[in-house]
Each structure stands twice: as structure tokens, then as C-alpha cells.
Amino acid sequence: MSHSKTSNYPSIPSGKKFDAIVVGSGISGGWSAKELCEKGLNVLLLERGRMIEHVTDYHTATMDPWQFPHHNQAMPLDVLKNYPVQNRTGFTITEATHQQFVNDLDNPYVEEKPFDWIRGYHLGGRSLMWGRYSFRFSDLDFEANAKDGIATDWPIRYKDIAPWYDYVEKFAGIAGDRDGLSHLPDGQFQPAMPDNCVESHFRKSVNNQFPDRKVISARAAHLTAPTQEQMNLGRAKCQYRNLCMRGCPYGAYFSTQSATLPAARRTKRLTVRPHSIVNSISYDEKTGRATGVRVIDEQTHEWHEFNASLIFLNASALGSTYILMNSTSSRFPNGMDDSGQLGRNVMDHHFHVGARADYDHDLDKYYYGRHPAGLYIPRFRNLAGQEKQAFKRGYGFEVYTNRENWEHAYGEDGFGADFKEKATQFGTWKITLDAFGECMPYEDNRVYLTSESKDKWGQPVLKMDVHYRENETMMRRDAHDQAMQMLEKAGFSNIKGFDAQAHPGLSIHEMGTARMGTSPGNSVFNKFNQHHSVKNVFCTDGACMTSSPCQNPSLTYMALSARAADYAVKALKRGDIPR
Template identity: 90%
Template structure:
């Protein structure tokens, strides 16, 4: 295991009280900690895994393939046996990155139906390994449940979140263009990354041939023109290495380590405690509010308690729901909820459906560097004014392009001078259109606590009972057909439609299970991400999602976190939440 240069922290005595506790240090937790600290609160940030410090703990970030024992091509069997679930992605568990993913043997769960739970337990969480695509939701998304009579209504609309999208985009740094699409609102962008020749061709062809859709640059959390504020945090322009999952020593992409953690630390109000597994929330029956959290020290197995006036759950969708379900008391014998919705409505984008093809032109061209963001084809189905499809909601395509390099020579036959000449030439241009589709909020797609299996620390684990339905199947059929049609119209060759039938979880966009809503009868949290019944508990990660728009959700978690932290700090100041 890779150890951190900053794994030793000053001891924090059990029972110590803070103004706020933030559980989880990933994308939403980093934002919650930053905002609460900047608003004058003393914050304890709890992370169940080890410390990772920016730059110094990115141990593989600048390594070349030949620096690894197996050239970063093969992972030893003894390593792989610790990652049976994390390795299902096919790309996460490498010599360069496996240490950023959870040990599945120490952290098991039960699959009633297949569910790929991809996790990272360390300071920064999955903000170190995320895909970085950052899109706003629109009222098309926030109003869909209400208009279709599905699940429950979102308690917010785009106007509620728009200023907070502005706020987090400016700080995080999002590269993109203003594209004028009402269902994918524009934001405050740094310059988009330029297209390569294949991307230029696809963009021009689809935009000219299909009037109902528009190919745009993916909006990605990478700095292309850093602001003074960002540079003062030690961040720099993207270097086009595309080794992001190893940790970026330049701070060019948004992560807890590069952005929110240093901003929180400079207030002198932040305490970070790694190796802190939050087991449950402590509820005071007489006061009718939470007073703190119970923690297991990951290394010593010691049980501790920490107290605070406000608690923010940012442990990831399923992590936060686990804590709420495990927080039982006389008032909440079945977990901290009265609605019956806790653990229900688990969603994940269904993906790995679309088409691949070759591009047989521009063989005299190659790209400079490896830009980490490509093109995006926003949702074009079931938009206002269109004829309805055989399915509800919609999907968008992420577009990936590359050109084969010298390793294409592995499959070449021959020898001698001709073989060497072929082997030194670049191979074919490749393109993939991969759809990410919305999954509906099904009440019986759910998770439970089970004591049939326990983790390394003796805790019950989650049991997953989740699967896709007819709506997702119909959407996938259309997505594959449309991917093929766009590539055909654009003149690509060797077009191959695909549908891998990926299981829920593999998109790593799990959402729901402790949703926001309009009432404690239909939801766990209100419009400010505040627990309906326990007013000093907030949740702003994927657990709070009421539906799963097809856009990548992380930017929305950032905006919700900043908004909820502002509300909580003001409520404390007013005395609405007692100290």
C-alpha cells in the first residue's frame, strides 16, 4: 500500500466539539468544508481513508511506463485479488492507479442483483479520479418528475441554483463554450480545449446534417486560462498529459486537494482527521437534534465521538445513506427518516452503448499532447416541442477520439525494412460515441443494511437490489441507432454499434437513496438539503438527488454544497439552528 507523507495527524480528543462536522472529503465534502470555514465556522473534516497531500502523495503522477515493474501493462495477481469489483471498469486498476481505489476485501457489500460500486477511500475521495465533465441541469430536468407524475417533485428549480452554478464554476475552473442550448445552460467558462481533426469533422458533419442536435466541446473542470485566485492556490494550466487519475501535480483539474482543501486551510479553521470511519449520527432525543457522530478509527479500531452544531453528510450517495440508515434511536428505530424513502430510488446513468468507427482521412495529421476532454452531444430526445419517443427523458453522448500509435505494430506480420517502416507509422484514427442515459427513480431500486456480511470493522454492509427497466432498454436501442446514423452520415468507416449492457454502478454516478423533496412524507431532505426532521443535518452529495438527468452530476453537487453551507451558516447566526 502507498503510504502518505502526511498520514500522522495531531490527536483530537474524543468528545471535542466543533461548529460543524463534514463527513467525507470528496467533491461535495471539500466544497462544504471550504464554504463553512470561509463563513467563520470551525470545521472538522472526517475521512474514512488515509491522507493524500497534494503533489507529494501523487506517487505515480510523473512516472513513465518503463518506471513500473510491469510497464503499467499488467497488474500482479496478488494486487488484483484485492480489487475484484473495482477492476470491473477495465481501466481503473493499473500499476499507476490501483492505490486510489478501495480494497474490496476489507470493504465488501452484497449484490442481490449486480451493482458495480466503484469507490476511493482517502482524503479527496473520487475528486482525484473523476471524469471531470461538468454540466448544469436545467428546468427540463428539475420539472420532469412533476410533469410526468413520476416519483416526487424536485423542491428547487434552475433559478434557485443558477447563481450557485456561477459561483462554483468561477472557483473550480470549467473549460467550455457558450453554446446557447436552453436545456444545457451556459456557464462561466474558460476557453474550451481545441478539437483535433476527427473532432472537427464530426462536429461539422453532425451540426450540418442533424438540425435537432448540436456537437459541442465537453465542459470539463480543467484550467485553460487560470485566474489570479486559482494561481494563488498554486494551480496551473492543464499540461495535456491526460494522466489525471494519478493525481495532477499541477492542480490543473479541480479536486479537493488542488482547490477546496487549500482554500479551507488558509482560514485556519479546518481540522482534517483521516482514518475516521463514521458509523452513525448521535441523536439527542430531548433536544430533538443531532449532537455529533460516532467514529471508528480505521487503524486502531478505537471508537470515538465528535460533536458539532451542524453535520454535513458528504460521504457519497451510498456512504451518506449508510450512515443515516445506521443512525437508529428511539425516535428513529429504522434510521433517520420518516418518509420510507431512505435507501430507495437508487439511480446511475446507464451507458456503454453507442458506436465505434474508423476515420480514414487526415492520416498526415496527429494531435499535440493528449487533451483530457473531447466532444459532447447533448440530449436531443424528448425536448420541448418534439414528438415523444418510445421512452421518457433522454441521453447525451460523450465522444472519444484517438489515433493508434506504434503499439498497432504488435498485430503486424512481417520482418525487415518494410516491417520497420510500417511499425514506425501511426495507425488508424478511431472514434467512439458512448451514450449516458437517464435512469428513472424507481422506488424498488434500493439498498438495505444487512448483518449477514460485515466489513473489516464488524459493521453491517449494504445490500444492493437495483436493475434497469424497460425505459432504459428502449433508450439504449435508440442511442445505438442514432450513434450509428451520425457516424454513417459523417462518412466514417468500419462502423460498429455496441451495447455492453453495463450494470448499474459502473458509470460511477450513483444518485438517490436520500432524496430532496417538498415534504417529510415524500423525502428525507428539503430544498436547502436540510433534513426535514433533524434540522442540523444536511446532505449535498449524490444521495440527495431526486432524479438523474443525463448530464454528469458533479457540478450540481458543488452548487448544492455551496448553497446549503451558506444557508446553514446563516441559520446558525440567526439562532434557527442552536449552537
């Protein structure tokens, strides 16, 4: 083992011991680091990618289109070739944002079946590029597996996590309304973003004509009325620029850089080491405890080992599972797991199904700014007291609206003053309803290690064997039909349904593979996100998910991270986890 030869992060001697090591600096990792630091622990935060400092490293955040070599409209082929997977989204790889996503050639994986693994390896991870929709789960979700006799039961219920939802919402800042829906519990909200005229019309129409559903303001992690605590961290009100994926220099949306990292740093107990690829967890056969992690330096390819009393895995669902699979020993010859569930039950929301339409009214109206959150239609299928559908679980709709600008004149014939006048007028209002549906936890939807390919650092890679099934297909048919029906009854024109069946992964909500459960026989982690067999290892990212409710999951990762950190520190102080 050797010291680092590079100078853009701290030189830490191999073997140095911390109170806690947090692996990964995204949404859950930032929360784990903040909570552990604030509770008095000295924490090493390991990030496999480069450093990105708040504000100063958001290099494209305030650039106008004409300031890019290709006006942010095209990518040079010599750059694009590095992103064959990341470019599958159709929107991430642009001149303004491509640097936020991984080089696929350096970070390959094997697809037994098509799987779109969209990743960002840098400080802050995908907290810099996430969609920011933040919804609570309810007991409808936590009880679903048990009631359906599917997979395994969640080891927690809503009452266990509700106080932690309160806690993280107040700190993060969530804009939304209190809507009184038992299956989508209300939270600690800042004022919701206002509707434009089309959103207002659609909301009123659906709420009046469909008693079984309710259109609400999307609950989004954007500051609309910053608290003193948030302003003390340097955060400010959302500016309605809707350029969020470039990094927000105002700190208006929740990210590691804007919120949890500054809070952790002010304790003076945080050490951040970027360019640190965690390969595996070190395990002591005699004590039955993890001793630390083995790390490959991304730049020098040197190996290091760092030690700690607590290990928090927050490397993303598949990243954390990769580390656990690589953590082999005499006790764990197949990876750090006794249940046989490690790598199984991969879930991701299926989406890109619904309808879009035009709105030919209110053409004398526009809106100020570009708000980054629209409307949401919470799940309205298979709720208590409702007729059961042919499929299990349900879906919710994200609702997007916009008005055509001068682009509507593309391809139009004409010339002269009249044509120029027409081309500079706003075009038609547009609306899109896009469903996000729950994927069931199928045991044979799995990932595993393979040496068919190696990454840039000589490591084996993950092989993906994941696909959607009949339940998801039936759900999509219903979502398509219901979207069409809502737009028809609301008086929209040129209504067109769509079903662009996406492969798993593209929703970027990958979950499962190291689930929470009630016993070592059915799960990897317990109700406190603690490894059943290795008591000083915790995991609070998407890997721990037992099912995949149709709501966006990131808020739940935040709450689980804060809750697990609280439990772990108390266990450490009691001596239940040895230092």
C-alpha cells in the same frame, strides 16, 4: 472513548465540539468544508481513508511506463485479488492507479442483483479520479418528475441554483463554450480545449446534417486560462498529459486537494482527521437535534465521538445513506428518516452503448498533447416541441477520438526495414460515441443494511437490489441506432455498434437514496438539503438527488454544497439552529 494512538493526524479528544463536522472529503465534502470555514466556522473534516497530500503523494503522476515493474501493462495476481469489484471497470486497476481504489476484501457489500460499487477511500475521495465533465441541469430536469407524474417533485428550480452554478464554476475552473442551449445552460467558462481534425470534421458534419442536435466541446473542470485566484492556490494550466487519475501535480483539474482544501486550510479553521470511519449520527431525543458523529478509527479500531452544531453528510450517495440507516434511536428506530424513502430510488447512468468507427482521412495530421476532454452531444430526445419517443427522458453522448500509434502493428506479419518503417508510423484515426442515459427513480431500486456480511471493522454492510428497466432498454436501442446513423452520415468507415450493458454502479454516478423533496412524507431532505426532521443535519452529495438527468452530476453537487452551507450558517447565526 479514547484518544487516538496514531500520530499521522491530530489527536482530538472524544467529545470535543466543533461548529461543524463534514463527513467525507470528496467533491461535495471539500466544497462544504471550504464554504463553512470561509464563513467563520471551525470545521472538522472526517475522511475514512488515508491522507493524500497534494503533489507529494501523487507517487505515480510523472512515471513513465518503463518505470513500473510490469510497464503498467499487468497487475500481480496477489495485488489484483484485492480488487474483484473495482477491477470490473477494466481501466481503474493498473500499476499506476490501483492505490486510489478501495480494497474490496476489507469493504464488502452484498449484491441481491449485480451492482458495481466503485470507490476511493482517501482524502479527496473520487475528486482525484473523476471524469471531470461538468454540466448544469436545467428546468427540463428539475421539472421532469412533476410533469411525468413520477416519484416526487424536485423542491428547487433552475433559478434557485443558477447563481450557485456561477459561483462554483468561477472557483473550480470549467473549460467550455457558450452554446446557447436552453436545456444545457451556459456557464462561467474558460476557453474550451481545441478540436483535433477528426473532432472538427465530426462536429461540422453532425451540426450541418442533424438540425435537432448540436455537437459541442465537452465542458470539463480543467484550467485553460487560470484566474489569479486559482493561481494563488498554486494551480496552473492543463498540461494535456491525460494522466489525470494518478493525481494532477499541476492542480490543473479541479479536486479537493488542488482547490477547496487549500482554500479551507488558509482560514486556519479546518481540522482534517483521516482514518475516521463515521458509523452513525448521535441524536438527542430531548432537543430533536443531532449532537455529533460516532467514529471508528480505521487503524486502531477504537471508537470516538465528535460533536458539532452542524453535520454535513458528504460521504457519497451510498455512504451517506449508510450512516443515516445506522443512526437509529427511539425517535428513529429504522434510521434517521420519516418518509420511508431512505435507501430507495437508487439511480446510476446507464452507458456503454453507441458506436465506434475509423476515419481514413487526414492521415498526415496528428495533434500536440493528449487533451483530457473531447466532444459532447447534449440530449436531443424528448425536448420541448419535439415528437415524443417511446421512452421517457433522454441521453447524451461523450465522443472520444484518438489515433493508433505503434500498437497497430501488434500481430502483423513481417520483418526487415520496410516492416519496421510501417510499424513506427501512426495508424488509423478512431472515434467512439458512448451514450450516458438517465435512469428513472424506481422506488424499489434500493439498498438496505444486512448482517449477511461484515466489513473489516465489524459493521453490517449494504445490500444492493437495483436493476435497469424497460425505459432504459428502449433508450439504449435508440442511442445505438442514432450513433450508427451519425457516423454513417459523417463518412466514417468500419462502423460498429455496441451495447455492453453495464450493471448499475459502473458509471460511478450513483444517485438517490436520501432524496430532496417538498415534504417529510416524500423525502429525507428539503430544498436547502436540510433534514426535514433533524434541522442541523445536511446532505449535499449524490444521495440527495431526486432524479438523475443524463448530464454528469458533480457540478450540481458543488453548487448544492455551496448553497446549503450558506443557508446553514445563516440559520445558525439567526438562532434557527442552536449552537
